[in-house]
Amino acid sequence: MIKKQALFSIVFLTIFCISCKQVSTSRTPMSFEKLSINLKYNPSAIESKQPLFSWIIDVEGYNKSQSAYHILVASSQEKLNEDDADLWNSDKVKSEKSTFVKYTGKSLKALQKYFWKVKIWDEQGTVSKWSEVQEFEMGLMHSDNWGASKWITLNKDTRTSEHRFRGYKRGNMKKSKPVEGFSASYFRNEIDLSKDIENAQAYICGLGYYELYLNGTKVGDHVLDPAPSNYDKQAYYVNYDITEQLKSGKNAFGIILGNGFYGQNISWSRDPESNKKGVSYGPPTVRCLVKLNYKDGTSADFYTDENWKEATGPIVFNNIYGGDTYDARYELGNWNTVGYNDTKWGNAKVVSPQVKKISASQIPPIKKLKEFEPQKVFKAPDGNWIVDFGQNIAGWVKLNVQGNEGQLIEITTTEALLTNGKDIFPGSTGGGANGMAQIYKYICKGDGLESWEPKFSYHGFRYAKINGTSKKPDADMIKAVLVATDIQETGSFASSDELLNKMHSISKWTIVDNIHGIPEDCPHREKCGWLGDAHAFCEYALYNYDMYDFYKKYMEDIRTQMRPTKGHNTPDIKFQVPTMIAPGKRTSTYAKIDWGVATMYLPWYNYKFYGDDAIVKEYYPEMRNLTNFYLNYKGENGIMQDGMGDWCPPRWDRRKNPSAMECDPIISANAYFYDVLGIMETFAEMNNDVAFALKMKQEQRELKDAFNKEFLVEIPNTKHKWYQSQTATVQALQFGLAPENDIESIVNGLAYDIVEVKGGHHSTGIHGNRYIYTVLTENGNADLAHQILTTPDFPSQTYVMNSGFTTWPERQFVWEEMEGPTNSLNHPMHSGFAAYFYEALGGIKSSENQPGYKVFTVNPEFPTIITNTEVKVPTPYGDITNDWTIKNDVLSMNLEVPFNTKARVLVTPSELESLKINGAPITEFKQNNPIEIADGFVILGSGDYTIAYPKN
Numbered sequence: 001m002i003k004k005q006a007l008f009s010i011v012f013l014t015i016f017c018i019s020c021k022q023v024s025t026s027r028t029p030m031s032f033e034k035l036s037i038n039l040k041y042n043p044s045a046i047e048s049k050q051p052l053f054s055w056i057i058d059v060e061g062y063n064k065s066q067s068a069y070h071i072l073v074a075s076s077q078e079k080l081n082e083d084d085a086d087l088w089n090s091d092k093v094k095s096e097k098s099t100f101v102k103y104t105g106k107s108l109k110a111l112q113k114y115f116w117k118v119k120i121w122d123e124q125g126t127v128s129k130w131s132e133v134q135e136f137e138m139g140l141m142h143s144d145n146w147g148a149s150k151w152i153t154l155n156k157d158t159r160t161s162e163h164r165f166r167g168y169k170r171g172n173m174k175k176s177k178p179v180e181g182f183s184a185s186y187f188r189n190e191i192d193l194s195k196d197i198e199n200a201q202a203y204i205c206g207l208g209y210y211e212l213y214l215n216g217t218k219v220g221d222h223v224l225d226p227a228p229s230n231y232d233k234q235a236y237y238v239n240y241d242i243t244e245q246l247k248s249g250k251n252a253f254g255i256i257l258g259n260g261f262y263g264q265n266i267s268w269s270r271d272p273e274s275n276k277k278g279v280s281y282g283p284p285t286v287r288c289l290v291k292l293n294y295k296d297g298t299s300a301d302f303y304t305d306e307n308w309k310e311a312t313g314p315i316v317f318n319n320i321y322g323g324d325t326y327d328a329r330y331e332l333g334n335w336n337t338v339g340y341n342d343t344k345w346g347n348a349k350v351v352s353p354q355v356k357k358i359s360a361s362q363i364p365p366i367k368k369l370k371e372f373e374p375q376k377v378f379k380a381p382d383g384n385w386i387v388d389f390g391q392n393i394a395g396w397v398k399l400n401v402q403g404n405e406g407q408l409i410e411i412t413t414t415e416a417l418l419t420n421g422k423d424i425f426p427g428s429t430g431g432g433a434n435g436m437a438q439i440y441k442y443i444c445k446g447d448g449l450e451s452w453e454p455k456f457s458y459h460g461f462r463y464a465k466i467n468g469t470s471k472k473p474d475a476d477m478i479k480a481v482l483v484a485t486d487i488q489e490t491g492s493f494a495s496s497d498e499l500l501n502k503m504h505s506i507s508k509w510t511i512v513d514n515i516h517g518i519p520e521d522c523p524h525r526e527k528c529g530w531l532g533d534a535h536a537f538c539e540y541a542l543y544n545y546d547m548y549d550f551y552k553k554y555m556e557d558i559r560t561q562m563r564p565t566k567g568h569n570t571p572d573i574k575f576q577v578p579t580m581i582a583p584g585k586r587t588s589t590y591a592k593i594d595w596g597v598a599t600m601y602l603p604w605y606n607y608k609f610y611g612d613d614a615i616v617k618e619y620y621p622e623m624r625n626l627t628n629f630y631l632n633y634k635g636e637n638g639i640m641q642d643g644m645g646d647w648c649p650p651r652w653d654r655r656k657n658p659s660a661m662e663c664d665p666i667i668s669a670n671a672y673f674y675d676v677l678g679i680m681e682t683f684a685e686m687n688n689d690v691a692f693a694l695k696m697k698q699e700q701r702e703l704k705d706a707f708n709k710e711f712l713v714e715i716p717n718t719k720h721k722w723y724q725s726q727t728a729t730v731q732a733l734q735f736g737l738a739p740e741n742d743i744e745s746i747v748n749g750l751a752y753d754i755v756e757v758k759g760g761h762h763s764t765g766i767h768g769n770r771y772i773y774t775v776l777t778e779n780g781n782a783d784l785a786h787q788i789l790t791t792p793d794f795p796s797q798t799y800v801m802n803s804g805f806t807t808w809p810e811r812q813f814v815w816e817e818m819e820g821p822t823n824s825l826n827h828p829m830h831s832g833f834a835a836y837f838y839e840a841l842g843g844i845k846s847s848e849n850q851p852g853y854k855v856f857t858v859n860p861e862f863p864t865i866i867t868n869t870e871v872k873v874p875t876p877y878g879d880i881t882n883d884w885t886i887k888n889d890v891l892s893m894n895l896e897v898p899f900n901t902k903a904r905v906l907v908t909p910s911e912l913e914s915l916k917i918n919g920a921p922i923t924e925f926k927q928n929n930p931i932e933i934a935d936g937f938v939i940l941g942s943g944d945y946t947i948a949y950p951k952n
Contacts, residue, residue, distance in 0.1 A: 045139035045360035063941030110141035149303030152348035184315035205237035208284025213254035227517025254336025258456030267434035309345035322436035328445035394523035395483035405446030409468035413461035425820030460523035490874035507831035522824035532595035575629035611852020638706030643669025646765035663725035671731035720749035727768025786863035842871030
């Protein structure tokens with residue numbers, strides 16, 4: 001009997017253990033793939049009082065989501081436990097929120113390092129292990145923490161090089177004038193360290209570009225630091241950990257300071273002699289603080305003050321537009337090393353520049369990203385060499401030359417050649433706009449091989465013409481260097497159509513070339529942050545790059561750019577209104593509606609793509625005020641009487657051919673404003689501004705009625721309707737302005753104009769071109785969208801590519817009819833259309849109700865010629881991927897849905913009947929998986945899916 005009982009117990013335990021094993025393996029362990037503070041990994045110099053915690057979970061299986069989280073934050077790793085987390089113990093919080101969880105613990109202190117970890121519970125209540133310990137460090141936080149450090153600038157300009165001058169001539173000047181601008185400055189000082197260093201942090205703010213050196217070596221890999229801003233209201237500092245670079249005993253610090261946009265006192269001046277300051281803020285200045293923490297527990301500060309030595313040196317001219325001039329005969333030797341004899345140097349001048357606020361830079365720095373070797377080298381008619389680098393980039397040239405003392409080597413950079421290809425054409429980059437051609441100058445010292453690259457300017461170029469060397473240039477002599485903000489490419493697109501893949505590449509190049517701390521219009525003539533250009537390409541940029549902090553920074557540029565402006569209908573009332581350009585003193589006029597709506601669109605897009613409402617709440621007062629300003633332009637017909645226009649449609653030139661702008665600026669501006677009124681209703685609700693939300697709803701309803709009454713017309717001799725231009729018609733369809741009963745006839749009207757009137761071509765500028773391909777595709781005309789994109793005849797994107805351009809030009813002209821391509825050849829506003837690759841062909845869009853891709857739609861719509869598309873869309877929850885193929889009219893999608901999100905796959909009733917998921921019919925799959933079918937959508941939780949159905 002005892003033996004039987006023992007046998008029974010053994011069998012029971014065996015079955016129980018097997019059962020336990022089966023249960024445990026059915027619940028796949030969760031692991032933390034990525035943890036972040038303010039979407040940064042272990043960041044330093046955080047200045048938000050309530051940082052935002054996010055985490056991405058890696059787990060297998062389906063329909064996995066979070067049900068709760070627990071966060072601990074402590075001042076040391078030893079205190080990071082549930083009993084002793086001295087700053088914040090959130091305890092278990094029942095919530096699905098895994099992104100942008102706001103810190104609500106004790107106050108965080110400047111310059112302190114903190115430690116944190118998190119664990120979560122899934123939808124079944126299974127708890128994860130604690131994450132690995134993460135760190136974040138606070139910045140200076142407020143001005144008092146700059147301590148005794150002072151702003152220093154050059155005390156005396158001692159330049160004597162005859163090459164310190166450049167010619168300056170704008171289009172309205174009769175002759176060129178010599179200008180020299182503010183000098184580049186060199187500063188140095190030494191410190192003697194008698195104790196062992198535990199930690200050392202450098203904080204530096206340049207008003208103008210700077211480079212920091214320690215013991216002869218540059219600190220960090222940034223260039224053109226810091227990002228431009230409205231310096232009198234907001235400047236940015238950068239933090240470097242220099243613990244490893246410091247040594248016991250003496251250490252030498254050095255700073256080189258250039259003009260950047262702060263000390264740019266030449267370009268845009270009508271007469272640089274009578275207007276010495278130009279659009280600058282004054283001579284460049286710099287402030288540096290080094291916080292030293294010793295191993296014995298003591299600390300000290302080292303900082304810029306009047307005891308620093310100053311001098312001029314070999315950079316005898318520097319201008320952000322014109323370029324650098326480097327006279328190697330004036331080199332200073334080992335000026336940034338210990339023991340250098342600086343007895344002939346002067347003492348730095350202490351100044352008090354007008355700077356309201358200094359914050360830690362949160363955006364990626366500008367870096368040297370890639371080098372290009374010559375692809376073709378040939379002689380110009382004048383005997384000088386021309387180098388073709390094969391790609392239009394933003395950056396500079398890098399030289400290795402050998403010459404005699406005093407020998408001048410001059411490099412003129414351009415985007416284009418003459419139409420005959422025999423010489424450079426400076427028409428798109430010349431100094432007509434800003435007064436200075438793009439030229440780099442190097443003067444040899446004559447002691448063998450000399451290497452040089454600029455420090456304080458960048459140009460937009462593909463070609464370099466070299467004057468001053470007889471030797472044929474090669475890769476050993478010259479390279480081109482791509483220099484831009486190091487935004488990380490996180491999204492991807494590829495399709496079976498190589499033309500579209502090439503358009504995608506060109507679109508990305510045009511954006512990368514134009515990100516230098518701000519979203520520029522072009523990297524050469526203007527380098528300005530035009531608001532209309534910024535919102536035109538914003539969504540495409542967000543699909544491809546990590547832009548989370550970038551647009552937050554640019555919104556601050558817009559806010560600090562605002563000026564008191566009288567209302568149109570109520571001139572006795574003033575509103576705070578941005579100018580057309582931000583930041584900087586080159587401002588243009590007040591921002592017309594279609595440019596100023598960037599103030600609302602950028603927070604909206606950022607919110608849609610990331611799901612963080614902080615940007616909405618931070619700038620809501622400014623957005624509300626600006627909306628009221630534009631409502632002040634309402635005429636008796638209910639239409640806002642303001643607008644800039646559908647910029648750069650085919651053949652349009654505002655002086656020579658203004659009538660080529662087919663769309664009335666009032667119409668396109670009001671279409672945008674209608675969309676923005678809906679956005680502002682949402683923003684008002686998010687800010688508990690009930691009255692304003694109701695006002696926005698009413699204003700939008702009234703504008704829709706007025707818009708259709710004024711602008712919707714029948715096309716003669718057809719049964720179609722439209723809004724009198726392709727752009728306005730596209731906008732009306734995109735923004736929901738078109739009356740429901742008229743949509744079919746309006747879509748047909750758009751197609752009629754494209755095919756019958758325009759011969760299969762678009763006639764849109766940046767406003768219409770952003771949406772035309774998506775609108776056509778979503779309204780049953782995917783083949784027509786592809787046709788107008790890929791027709792080789794002017795105008796089309798393919799025509800531009802066939803003309804040899806590697807970035808999108810500003811204008812849409814027939815290039816072969818011109819001496820050379822005028823206007824900028826590198827304008828990212830024309831990249832906006834490529835969002836079509838993701839939102840239509842890839843079919844991925846974030847929900848507006850649950851943004852940041854917490855819930856997203858999946859609905860690939862495409863022309864018959866395309867058989868495959870693969871997209872990756874980055875989200876705060878992880879990457880969404882959709883790789884689809886169509887064969888024999890069956891669409892097969894490989895779809896990856898991140899943890900804690902849901903995908904809404906749109907299908908028709910007939911598609912639903914034949915739909916298979918992971919090889920099983922939907923009815924069968926549904927029996928074992930908790931999916932939902934509602935309103936034409938199959939709603940799927942996290943997991944990797946293969947979805948197949950006959951495509952109608």
